[in-house]
Amino acid sequence: MTCAEAQELITALVDRELLDPERSSLELHLQECAGCRLALEQEQALKQAIRGAGQRIRAPSDLRHKIVSDQRIFPDKSRSARRWRHYFWPMPQLAHPALAAVLLAIAILTVFLLKPRNQPVAIAALETYDLFLRGHLSVRRTENADQIVEELTRAVGGDFHPMGYNLTAMNLRPVAGLVREIDGRKILVAIYQGPGGSLFCYTFLGSAEDAPPNAARFFDAAKKIDFYAFSRGGVNAVLHREGGVICILASEMPMEKLLALAQSKAKQS
Numbered sequence: 403m404t405c406a407e408a409q410e411l412i413t414a415l416v417d418r419e420l421l422d423p424e425r426s427s428l429e430l431h432l433q434e435c436a437g438c439r440l441a442l443e444q445e446q447a448l449k450q451a452i453r454g455a456g457q458r459i460r461a462p463s464d465l466r467h468k469i470v471s472d473q474r475i476f477p478d479k480s481r482s483a484r485r486w487r488h489y490f491w492p493m494p495q496l497a498h499p500a501l502a503a504v505l506l507a508i509a510i511l512t513v514f515l516l517k518p519r520n521q522p523v524a525i526a527a528l529e530t531y532d533l534f535l536r537g538h539l540s541v542r543r544t545e546n547a548d549q550i551v552e553e554l555t556r557a558v559g560g561d562f563h564p565m566g567y568n569l570t571a572m573n574l575r576p577v578a579g580l581v582r583e584i585d586g587r588k589i590l591v592a593i594y595q596g597p598g599g600s601l602f603c604y605t606f607l608g609s610a611e612d613a614p615p616n617a618a619r620f621f622d623a624a625k626k627i628d629f630y631a632f633s634r635g636g637v638n639a640v641l642h643r644e645g646g647v648i649c650i651l652a653s654e655m656p657m658e659k660l661l662a663l664a665q666s667k668a669k670q671s
């Protein structure tokens with residue numbers, strides 16, 4: 403089962419609507435795939451939040467009264483109207499509060515579903531780190547840095563270029579490049595590896611708004627660039643902006659080291 407197939411079935415699993423054999427093959431995939439486990443946790447958290455909110459929120463009695471007495475929802479109380487209503491709706495006394503409750507539930511669900519639940523693109527991009535190290539991403543490996551830059555640039559029609567860093571001084575060699583599409587945005591990923599570990603360099607079109615809200619901000623006065631540091635699942639990341647392009651370096655190396663690297667490589671736009 404691929405990740406795309408798994409993610410399509412996750413909602414059904416959370417809703418207990420998934421039957422074998424799909425259920426067991428999804429569970430097998432989840433045992434092996436951290437990315438899809440994360441998606442499952444998010445889906446469960448969302449469901450929990452909706453359920454919790456439904457229990458916490460009680461409509462104030464004047465709102466209930468307003469809904470129940472709203473002519474547009476429950477038309478007219480005149481005699482003829484009531485007769486018709488009896489004809490279509492044999493138990494008006496029972497149905498009214500039930501319908502009001504349903505309307506209220508729909509209103510609550512709408513509020514929750516309209517709320518953007520997508521995580522920042524920077525966090526979503528980091529999932530490729532774990533996926534790649536686990537061998538879940540199919541990439542063409544090459545140690546040719548120019549080739550990686552060229553292929554990634556071609557993938558976005560030359561709109562922007564990946565950060566083609568030379569990191570041999572840190573004993574890191576380019577090993578692969580890949581393109582991920584998150585929320586309709588193409589994310590270029592250049593992957594470096596060496597005896598000391600891995601470094602991922604993400605490049606995409608964006609703004610400082612793409613930094614996760616809880617990231618720590620550092621201002622480099624010499625370069626006049628803001629750097630945003632954040633971590634996710636043991637992976638440290640440093641984001642900065644060069645013109646309309648966002649660059650994120652991600653690695654398991656210590657945050658100070660990663661920040662120093664990002665500062666040394668960043669170019670003032």
Ligand SMILES: [Zn+2]
Nearest residue numbers: 405408435438
């Ligand atoms: Zn997966």
